[in-house]
Amino acid sequence: MTNKITKSELAEIKEKNRGSRSYTNGEVTIYWRPHLCIHSANCLTGLPKVFDNSSRPWIKPQEASGRDIIRVVNTCPTRALTYLKNCANAAGDKPKPSSDKTTAVKVQIMKNGPALIRGNFFITDGTGNLIESDNEVASICRCGGSKKKPFCDGTHLKIGFTD
Numbered sequence: 001m002t003n004k005i006t007k008s009e010l011a012e013i014k015e016k017n018r019g020s021r022s023y024t025n026g027e028v029t030i031y032w033r034p035h036l037c038i039h040s041a042n043c044l045t046g047l048p049k050v051f052d053n054s055s056r057p058w059i060k061p062q063e064a065s066g067r068d069i070i071r072v073v074n075t076c077p078t079r080a081l082t083y084l085k086n087c088a089n090a091a092g093d094k095p096k097p098s099s100d101k102t103t104a105v106k107v108q109i110m111k112n113g114p115a116l117i118r119g120n121f122f123i124t125d126g127t128g129n130l131i132e133s134d135n136e137v138a139s140i141c142r143c144g145g146s147k148k149k150p151f152c153d154g155t156h157l158k159i160g161f162t163d
């Protein structure tokens with residue numbers, strides 16, 4: 001899986017922002033979209049010197065090489081973390097959509113957490129009204145405790161949900 005940021009994700013950050021931030025070490029830029037985070041902690045355990053939610057800023061890209069950062073950003077299951085190699089920008093290249101896009105929709109049940117949906121999908125409520133969600137990934141609450149239903153807000157961790 002690659003979490004290289006896509007054109008549509010960059011456009012979404014520009015248009016809606018929703019608290020999104022970017023952090024760079026000159027070699028690679030990390031994009032952070034908090035509304036997509038399900039607190040799996042892959043980033044915190046994968047590269048604690050860069051991702052440390054006990055300090056501010058919580059992402060310090062200058063603490064590691066671009067290669068290590070990309071390796072760990074690629075483990076973020078929801079694309080809350082994405083990246084762009086800065087050399088592409090310097091060369092004036094436009095970011096290309098990620099190459100691993102498929103037309104099939106994938107649903108992944110996370111252990112003790114939400115169900116992740118990836119692909120080209122849309123979500124409606126019981127009466128067929130469209131519920132706004134990210135176009136490429138959504139995490140659906142399975143624990144029943146989220147205050148942002150149908151989406152996961154990380155409550156599964158607080159209530160010790162197991163499944």
Ligand code: SF4
Pocket residue numbers: 036037038039040041042043044075076077078079080081
């Ligand atoms: S969802 Fe992504 S950003 Fe959030 S804790 Fe997990 S790896 Fe880190």
Ligand code: FES
Pocket residue numbers: 113114115140141142143144145146151152153154155156157
């Ligand atoms: S599964 Fe994450 S809040 Fe319910």
